[in-house]
Structures are given as C-alpha cells and as structure tokens.
Amino acid sequence: MSAPASTPPETRRSPWRSLRHPSMRWWSLANLVSNAGTWMQLTVQNLLVLQVTGSAAMTGLSLAVQAGPGLLLGLVGGAAVDAWPRKLTAALSQAALGLVAFVTAALVAFDMLNVTTLLVLAAVTGVIATVDAPATALLGNDLVPTRDVPSAIALGSAVHSVGRLAGTALAGGTVVLFGTAAAFVANGLSFAFVAAVIPFLRLVDHTAETDAPAAAPAPRPAARVSADPREGLRFFAGRPRLVALAAITGLSAIFGRNYTLTLAVLVTGPLAAGAGAFGTVSTALAIGGIVGALLAGMLQRPSVRLVAAMAGAGAVLQIAAGLSPSLALLILLVIPMAMVESVSDTAGTTVLQTDPPPHMRGRVLGVWRSLSTGWGLIGPPAIGLLMELAGARAALVIGGLVIAGAAGAGLLAHGRRATRPAEVPALAPVPAAARPAELSAVA
Known part of the structure; x- marks a missing residue:
C-alpha cells in the first residue's frame, strides 16, 4: 500500500491522519457528543432501575433484555445495513435512539415509569442497536480511504474513552441541578445532533482507490438483489x-x-x-x-x-x-x-x-x-x-x-x-516460472 507522493511519511503513519478529511472531523465531533450523552444516561440508568424496581436482579434483567436482540437479531440487523443506504440507515437509527431517550425522559419526569415500561424500552433500544451499531461503524470507515481506516477506528476508540470520562463527570452535576430526566434529555439531544450531521458527510469511493491492500475485497455487484x-x-x-x-x-x-x-x-x-x-x-x-x-x-x-x-x-x-x-x-x-x-x-x-x-x-x-x-x-x-x-x-x-x-x-x-511448499503433480510438470514459491498467508 503506498500513500500519495505528496503526503509526508510522518503524516501517512500519524494516528490522527484520518482527521485530514473534513467529514471525519465532523463525524468525530458528533461521536464525542453522542458518547458523552450516552454515558451520562448510563451513569444514572442502573440507579433509576434500582429506584423503580428496588431489585438488583431486575437491574440485571433489564441489561439482559437490552443485550438480547444483539444475540438473536444481529444477522437481521446486519442484513438491513447491507440492503439500505448507509447514511439514511445511520441517520434514522440515531433519530430512533434519540426518540427512545426523550420518551424515557418524559416518563421519568411525570413519574410514569414502571417495570414493564422499563423492559419494553430496553428491548426497543436493543433492537434499534442491531441496526445502528453496524451502520455507524461502517459509515465512519466510508469517510476515509482504506489506508486510513485503522486511524479512523483508533480515533473512534479514543473518542469513546474521552466521551465516557466527560459523560460520567457531567452526569452527577446534571442530575443534581436538573434531575434524573435531564440525563435522558441530554442523551436524546446528542443522538439528534449526530442525525443532523450525517446528511452533510461525504463518502469516499473505495472502488476508485489504487493503493488498496494486497488482499483486496471482491468487487461489489452492480446492484443488490437481496440481503439474505x-x-x-x-x-x-x-x-x-x-x-x-x-x-x-x-x-x-x-x-x-x-x-x-x-x-x-x-x-x-x-x-x-x-x-x-x-x-x-x-x-x-x-x-x-x-x-x-x-x-x-x-x-x-x-x-x-x-x-x-x-x-x-x-x-x-x-x-x-x-x-x-x-x-x-x-x-x-x-x-x-x-x-x-x-x-x-x-x-x-x-x-x-x-x-x-x-x-x-x-x-x-x-x-x-x-x-x-x-x-x-x-x-x-x-x-x-x-x-x-x-x-x-x-x-x-x-x-x-x-x-x-x-x-x-x-x-x-x-x-x-x-x-509449506506447494505440491506439484509428478505426471504433470509445471514450468518453473509458474510454480509458486510458497503458499500465500491466510491472514
């Protein structure tokens, strides 16, 4: 894989090289806001479940209900991401997660949240996440050339860590000043911000790259006929x-x-x-x-x-x-x-x-x-x-x-x-020029 000659070597290996692309800068900012909002909500969510149910076992059950769709419906969610336009899918899933957060905030504010509603909201969140997780992950990679994908993924990990620290720190003050519902409102607004940014992102045409990895993926069909x-x-x-x-x-x-x-x-x-x-x-x-x-x-x-x-x-x-x-x-x-x-x-x-x-x-x-x-x-x-x-x-x-x-x-x-050397049939000699020196690596 070779980078353009005009790109200095230190830039080609910089962990921040994906930020050279304007769309990745906006996407990283949106993800920072989203992660901070998510961790604000997660910080108070388990306490809220304990407050509503009075049971630690029920808290564990709510987490299991939210994780369950990922186990059972992961294939279906991934198929939806392959079948639908990437940006539209990510924007709609982020908007849907924001709506769930706003609904939860309203139920908390009006003291209408009960055990059944909690479990339903957890299940709905889990179902949406089966589509949202692969859609947003792949969307981030579509904003940079293939050579910069490791940088984009590493940047996402760093943004996640910073967002976690910021969200956890902000959660306590937000709840004290504005109440528990405010954490869910903040998370809803963070999802809305991401959904608003997505339409303005510019995707990179990976099929036009000339410096793709040696083990390049198979070409994409001209049209999707199914996403089984x-x-x-x-x-x-x-x-x-x-x-x-x-x-x-x-x-x-x-x-x-x-x-x-x-x-x-x-x-x-x-x-x-x-x-x-x-x-x-x-x-x-x-x-x-x-x-x-x-x-x-x-x-x-x-x-x-x-x-x-x-x-x-x-x-x-x-x-x-x-x-x-x-x-x-x-x-x-x-x-x-x-x-x-x-x-x-x-x-x-x-x-x-x-x-x-x-x-x-x-x-x-x-x-x-x-x-x-x-x-x-x-x-x-x-x-x-x-x-x-x-x-x-x-x-x-x-x-x-x-x-x-x-x-x-x-x-x-x-x-x-x-x-291991390649085996050559004894009865069918192969010209020396055609014999592979060694088997190619699997990984």
Whole structure:
C-alpha cells in the first residue's frame, strides 16, 4: 500500500491522519457528543432501575433484555445495513435512539415509569442497536480511504474513552441541578445532533482507490438483489481468517478482559487493598487504553496474526498480573495490558470491517454482533465461577494460559502453512516460472 507522493511519511503513519478529511472531523465531533450523552444516561440508568424496581436482579434483567436482540437479531440487523443506504440507515437509527431517550425522559419526569415500561424500552433500544451499531461503524470507515481506516477506528476508540470520562463527570452535576430526566434529555439531544450531521458527510469511493491492500475485497455487484442474512453467516463461516479472528477474540473475551471483575477481586482480596486502590487500577487501565489507541492508529495493514500476537502478549501480562505480589507492580502491568488490548481491538475491527466485500460487510458485522453478545454474556459468569473455585490469582493465570496457548497454536499453524511448499503433480510438470514459491498467508 503506498500513500500519495505528496503526503509526508510522518503524516501517512500519524494516528490522527484520518482527521485530514473534513467529514471525519465532523463525524468525530458528533461521536464525542453522542458518547458523552450516552454515558451520562448510563451513569444514572442502573440507579433509576434500582429506584423503580428496588431489585438488583431486575437491574440485571433489564441489561439482559437490552443485550438480547444483539444475540438473536444481529444477522437481521446486519442484513438491513447491507440492503439500505448507509447514511439514511445511520441517520434514522440515531433519530430512533434519540426518540427512545426523550420518551424515557418524559416518563421519568411525570413519574410514569414502571417495570414493564422499563423492559419494553430496553428491548426497543436493543433492537434499534442491531441496526445502528453496524451502520455507524461502517459509515465512519466510508469517510476515509482504506489506508486510513485503522486511524479512523483508533480515533473512534479514543473518542469513546474521552466521551465516557466527560459523560460520567457531567452526569452527577446534571442530575443534581436538573434531575434524573435531564440525563435522558441530554442523551436524546446528542443522538439528534449526530442525525443532523450525517446528511452533510461525504463518502469516499473505495472502488476508485489504487493503493488498496494486497488482499483486496471482491468487487461489489452492480446492484443488490437481496440481503439474505444467511448469506452473511455462510460467508463468515467460509472465511478462515474471520473464523480465526472470532476464535481468538472469543477466548480473550471469556478468559481475559473482564478486568472490572477479576482485578476488583484481586485488589480487594489477595492484595488486601480497598475500593480506592481499585479506582487507581481502573485509571491505569484507562490510560493504557488511550495510549494503545494512539499506537493502533499508526497501523497500516492490520492482520489476524497481529490480533493473535497481541492476545498472546496480553495473556502473558495477565498471568504476571495474577502472580503480582504488590499493588504497585499490578498498576505497572495493567497499563501495557490495556495497551495491547486496544491495539488488538483496532486491528481486529479493521480486518472485520475491510476484509469482506462491501456488499457483505453489514451482515458480517451482524454475525459478529451475535457472537460478541454471546461471549459477552458468557464471560462474566464463567470467570466468576472460576474465581469461586480457584481464586482470583488462579483465574487470571488459568485464563492467561488458555489464551496464550490458543494464540501460540494459531501463530504456529499459520507459520507452517506459510512455509509449506506447494505440491506439484509428478505426471504433470509445471514450468518453473509458474510454480509458486510458497503458499500465500491466510491472514
């Protein structure tokens, strides 16, 4: 992949290079506002559910109801994104999410919110998100050339982190000054702002690029005749690199990354520190995540191999964290842990969003949403049970060994495939010029 000659090398590798495009600057601003509004709402939402229901179990149920559509309808949502115009789909889904937030605010303000209404609103939000998530993700990538997609994804991760910090900080003051309903109003306005920006964004014609990656996606059909969700599942299952990406990411999600749970138990248990100490660890994780996002923005050609390598490195650090004898050493370890996780996420997301042909990307993201929702629901109780049986330290070590073993086996298998010579039939000699030197890489 070569950048235009007029672009300095330092600019081509800058983590901020996607911001050279005006539409990406507007999109990033809109996402910053949206993320801040979302985290304002999320900060008070669980407390609101507790206030309305008086039950912690009901709070968990409301979260499960909201996540459920992603597990069950991810394929359908992805198919809708492939079938409908991208900008229109994203604008309508953002407007619909804003409407849900405004309705919730009105019900809270007039004291009309009850358990049934809460669950209905959670389910509606989950259904809309099955379309909104792939639509907005792919829309962001459509605003920059292919070579700048890693930068756009990393920028989105950094914007998410900043928006989370800003929204969480603003939530408390907003509720104190204006009441709980104000957080939902603010979130509704943030969605409305994004929906208003989308029509003015200019998409990049990726088919006209001359510096696309070597493993370029198949050309898009001239016209879409269907967007069958089953085609996305068949494509995903028949693409070894996507299956490998799902395998290593799923294992990492189940046996690692649940740091808000595992590290909380480690800090308050074996390390005998308090909640304030875990707050320090959480801050270190956030810092590492932001630094990792900046490093990830410099990627040019992310691959599944890079994801596996980062997963393996993170697993080794997780094992070291599980064996850490002191809080100070743990804090030093969690920063690179978060860094490699952020780089791995950006590399994996880039592969996921650029490897399939354009007309299949929504459905592939739909498959991914169903898978990620599944392992997101399995991970916390699985690692929680492991900690109950073996303790926090052993859970971190065992989880790290599982991830490191899987990543190492995958990298070793890939290396063997890449170096194995091609077989030539004995009865049908092939001219030397036509013989491949080695098999091409899968990822």
